[in-house]
Amino acid sequence: MNNEWLNAYVLHRRPYRETSYIVDFFTLEEGRVSAVAKGVKNSKSDKKSLLQPFQHLRLQLSGKSELKNLRHVESVAPSINLVGTALFCAMYVNELTNRVMPAGLASDGVHNAYENALLSLRDNSDIEVTLRQFEFALLDEMGLLPDFTTDVEYEMPIEETGSYRFQIDAGFVPIPEDMAGTRRMRGFPGQALLSLSQGEFTPLSKKVAKVLCRDLLKPLIGDKPLKSRELFMPKPRL
Numbered sequence: 001m002n003n004e005w006l007n008a009y010v011l012h013r014r015p016y017r018e019t020s021y022i023v024d025f026f027t028l029e030e031g032r033v034s035a036v037a038k039g040v041k042n043s044k045s046d047k048k049s050l051l052q053p054f055q056h057l058r059l060q061l062s063g064k065s066e067l068k069n070l071r072h073v074e075s076v077a078p079s080i081n082l083v084g085t086a087l088f089c090a091m092y093v094n095e096l097t098n099r100v101m102p103a104g105l106a107s108d109g110v111h112n113a114y115e116n117a118l119l120s121l122r123d124n125s126d127i128e129v130t131l132r133q134f135e136f137a138l139l140d141e142m143g144l145l146p147d148f149t150t151d152v153e154y155e156m157p158i159e160e161t162g163s164y165r166f167q168i169d170a171g172f173v174p175i176p177e178d179m180a181g182t183r184r185m186r187g188f189p190g191q192a193l194l195s196l197s198q199g200e201f202t203p204l205s206k207k208v209a210k211v212l213c214r215d216l217l218k219p220l221i222g223d224k225p226l227k228s229r230e231l232f233m234p235k236p237r238l
Helices: 046-050 084-100 108-122 127-141 190-197 203-221 227-232
Strands: 006-016 020-027 031-037 057-062 067-075 163-167 171-174
Touching: 006 031, 006 084, 006 108, 020 057, 020 084, 020 108, 031 057, 046 067, 084 108, 084 127, 084 203, 084 227, 108 127, 127 203, 163 190, 190 203
Parallel strands: 031 067
Antiparallel strands: 006 020, 006 057, 020 031, 057 067, 163 171
């Protein structure tokens, strides 16, 4: 790793001792990596200005422990300009990546989905679709993305007119017709599941995807709430 250049984005940085930062990077080649950026906290150096989120960087790290040292960093492209809700969403993407991706796990799929999410947020694309696509990429990498085409009880194709409940660690199970729609057995419409299997985000499938992602990501995130979600909460009136 000492001579290898890594393509990276900053996920998070925090003060370390008096003059340094610990920076969490998401790299294409090595996955999530943490490194100490020494002597940059109170400086006006280019290195400090580059250690900001949403900018494609190249960097070199050194060290044999899990916490590396940042040797060199340079910009590959200008910072992606994000404001308002798009900025809050990008902060959520960063925090989710940092919490879910194991250290050292490289993933072309998640890294590409991460870059696409930032660019889509910059370009004012549908925010819900952007977030669900990124969450799906994370869940797929973790082996938790369900099969939207087949029920796990009878191994039959999902039916467009059917209704299904979701079992964590298993998949979709059909709800008997005489119980579908009752308060006890409310489920997911087969039509929405089939849309998601094709990558189609209709108004109905977007609602289903949001509920599913919340449930599937919960064990990966753990009990500690995501700080970025607080940005979306309505502020109390004074």
